[in-house]
Amino acid sequence: MTSDRSLIISTDSLKGGPPIIIDAVPKAVARPVYHFIKTDTAQVVIRHINDKALKHFADDPTFDYTEEKSHATNWWDKFWEWFWHLFQNSTQNESTRYSIPYLSYIFWIAIGAFILFVIIKFATSNGINIFNRGSMQISDIQTGAVEDINQINFDQEIEKALEQGNYRLAVRLLFLSSLKQLNDAGLINWRADKTNSAYLNEITDTDQRQVFTAITRQFEYVWYGEFSIDGDSFQNIHGLFNRFKQMLP
Amino acid sequence: MEQDFFEQRTDLSQLNEAVNLIKTTLGKIIVGQQDTIELLITGLLADGHMLIEGVPGIAKTLTAKLLAKSIDAQFSRIQFTPDLMPSDVLGTSIFNPKTADFEFKKGPIFGNIILIDEINRAPAKTQAALFEVMEERQITIDGHSFKMEEPFVVLATQNPVDQEGTYRLPEAQLDRFLFKIEVKYPTLEEEIAIITQQHQQKTTDQLVEVSAVLSSQQIIEMRKQIRNLHVEPRLLEFTAKVIQETRKNSSLYLGGSPRASLAIVNASKAIAAINGRDFVTPEDIIRVTPSVLRHRIMLTPEKEMEGISPDEVVAQIFQKIEIPR
Numbered sequence: 001m002t003s004d005r006s007l008i009i010s011t012d013s014l015k016g017g018p019p020i021i022i023d024a025v026p027k028a029v030a031r032p033v034y035h036f037i038k039t040d041t042a043q044v045v046i047r048h049i050n051d052k053a054l055k056h057f058a059d060d061p062t063f064d065y066t067e068e069k070s071h072a073t074n075w076w077d078k079f080w081e082w083f084w085h086l087f088q089n090s091t092q093n094e095s096t097r098y099s100i101p102y103l104s105y106i107f108w109i110a111i112g113a114f115i116l117f118v119i120i121k122f123a124t125s126n127g128i129n130i131f132n133r134g135s136m137q138i139s140d141i142q143t144g145a146v147e148d149i150n151q152i153n154f155d156q157e158i159e160k161a162l163e164q165g166n167y168r169l170a171v172r173l174l175f176l177s178s179l180k181q182l183n184d185a186g187l188i189n190w191r192a193d194k195t196n197s198a199y200l201n202e203i204t205d206t207d208q209r210q211v212f213t214a215i216t217r218q219f220e221y222v223w224y225g226e227f228s229i230d231g232d233s234f235q236n237i238h239g240l241f242n243r244f245k246q247m248l249p
Numbered sequence: 250m251e252q253d254f255f256e257q258r259t260d261l262s263q264l265n266e267a268v269n270l271i272k273t274t275l276g277k278i279i280v281g282q283q284d285t286i287e288l289l290i291t292g293l294l295a296d297g298h299m300l301i302e303g304v305p306g307i308a309k310t311l312t313a314k315l316l317a318k319s320i321d322a323q324f325s326r327i328q329f330t331p332d333l334m335p336s337d338v339l340g341t342s343i344f345n346p347k348t349a350d351f352e353f354k355k356g357p358i359f360g361n362i363i364l365i366d367e368i369n370r371a372p373a374k375t376q377a378a379l380f381e382v383m384e385e386r387q388i389t390i391d392g393h394s395f396k397m398e399e400p401f402v403v404l405a406t407q408n409p410v411d412q413e414g415t416y417r418l419p420e421a422q423l424d425r426f427l428f429k430i431e432v433k434y435p436t437l438e439e440e441i442a443i444i445t446q447q448h449q450q451k452t453t454d455q456l457v458e459v460s461a462v463l464s465s466q467q468i469i470e471m472r473k474q475i476r477n478l479h480v481e482p483r484l485l486e487f488t489a490k491v492i493q494e495t496r497k498n499s500s501l502y503l504g505g506s507p508r509a510s511l512a513i514v515n516a517s518k519a520i521a522a523i524n525g526r527d528f529v530t531p532e533d534i535i536r537v538t539p540s541v542l543r544h545r546i547m548l549t550p551e552k553e554m555e556g557i558s559p560d561e562v563v564a565q566i567f568q569k570i571e572i573p574r
Contacts, residue, residue, distance in 0.1 A: 193568050193570060193571060195531055196532070197532055221254075221255050223481070224481045224528050224530045225479060225526070225527070225528035226479060226481060229254075233254045233255075236254050237254060
């Protein structure tokens with residue numbers, strides 16, 4: 001600091017605060033700060049707020065800044081409270097204010113639809129047909145309609161087929177009845193898309209496998225090969241099926 | 250427990266004997282690969298062309314050459330290269346100064362068993378030359394049609410398309426192959442057997458040991474027999490349902506063609522005959538379908554990115570369709 005300059009200090013130092021050096025000016029022009037400050041002589045007019053107008057604003061919920069206290073106790077509730085708050089804020093305007101409850105229904109429906117879509121997509125990509133009870137159904141040979149092996153009265157149907165002399169159908173029913181028995185006994189897991197070899201591989205008992213191989217062969221010759229079959233041949237095949245039935249628990 | 254209550258309608262004993270003879274002949278040199286060999290014989294009997302795919306060095310060409318050698322028929326081999334021209338395959342008209350006329354010089358495609366090695370190393374232009382001959386068994390050049398002699402079988406080998414220097418075959422050509430047979434690496438036991446066999450071998454040419462066991466005429470007779478095998482109408486419906494499903498499956502952008510349906514039925518008949526039956530079962534259809542479809546169906550780009558194979562999609566399709574019984 002040179003001797004021909006005096007200090008200008010901030011106004012805070014006049015209120016008893018520590019002196020702050022702002023700048024140094026030549027000694028000849030140095031004067032106290034209050035010499036620069038002018039006094040405001042303008043007349044102050046006090047304005048009062050109209051009570052009616054104040055009440056109007058006070059009643060308007062837009063100006064209600066009171067924050068509702070959270071009732072959420074865990075993070076999951078807090079998340080949903082936050083979500084709904086966000087949801088309402090983003091949708092609340094004059095046109096939608098009264099439709100908020102409906103919007104929440106729409107939201108839940110959308111969530112449900114999305115979950116359903118994900119399930120269907122997953123099932124489809126894994127080859128599962130969730131809308132079809134196909135896993136327990138087979139085609140009816142004569143009508144082409146879908147039938148459930150659990151719903152067929154095999155004894156009655158076989159008797160009916162034999163009365164009509166339809167030995168081919170009778171062999172088919174005997175084979176299906178054997179599959180049902182195997183499934184009921186838990187020896188195979190019946191599914192409409194499985195092949196006879198797949199069932200054969202599921203049977204672990206050697207004797208049962210051997211006889212099942214034989215009845216499958218007869219079924220295939222009669223059913224897929226459409227070999228003609230008479231009463232005598234049917235009796236022989238029937239005997240084989242009976243033998244297999246007796247082997248099952 | 251092989252009690253049969255039915256007399257055979259068709260005598261398949263000769264056919265079965267011939268098949269066993271081919272299997273034995275090929276089995277002398279090829280270790281393992283029973284599945285490949287069975288499909289090759291099936292394709293041969295079903296009057297189809299076969300595409301054999303696999304990484305280099307797994308005896309694709311050797312297997313095809315052995316199969317060709319086991320049949321007494323005219324064999325020709327074409328090595329497909331990037332600069333191969335259609336005329337190199339089909340033949341070309343050459344001017345004969347003596348007669349002052351053009352003479353057609355037959356290309357290597359004229360034969361009974363045609364081995365096309367590394368088929369996907371030639372561009373689309375050359376591949377297109379095979380369209381007519383593979384489907385119609387004839388070629389048309391300079392306004393003249395030349396019929397191929399029966400049997401006419403194209404055995405093509407290729408490396409997977411992601412390998413260096415390979416082209417993707419046109420869909421139209423792929424559809425003309427009855428089967429695409431994928432040859433896998435041998436198991437440890439098989440690999441040891443391959444090395445041991447090679448080590449003990451006295452001659453370098455393995456093909457010397459193989460002689461023809463089947464004539465062209467026998468193949469023609471067997472094919473006639475197979476064409477007459479019985480297919481229950483519901484199994485035809487089952488086949489059609491499988492193909493229809495490929496056309497609406499979300500994992501596929503190209504499904505199977507009607508030619509694929511016919512291929513499944515023909516191949517199923519052949520495999521039924523090989524198994525000694527004169528009728529087709531659902532298992533025959535399920536057995537041949539992946540080989541018939543894997544080169545015909547095209548995955549969507551998303552599924553391709555996911556690494557799903559056409560065989561997996563075919564397996565999923567079978568899970569959706571009820572087996573007729």
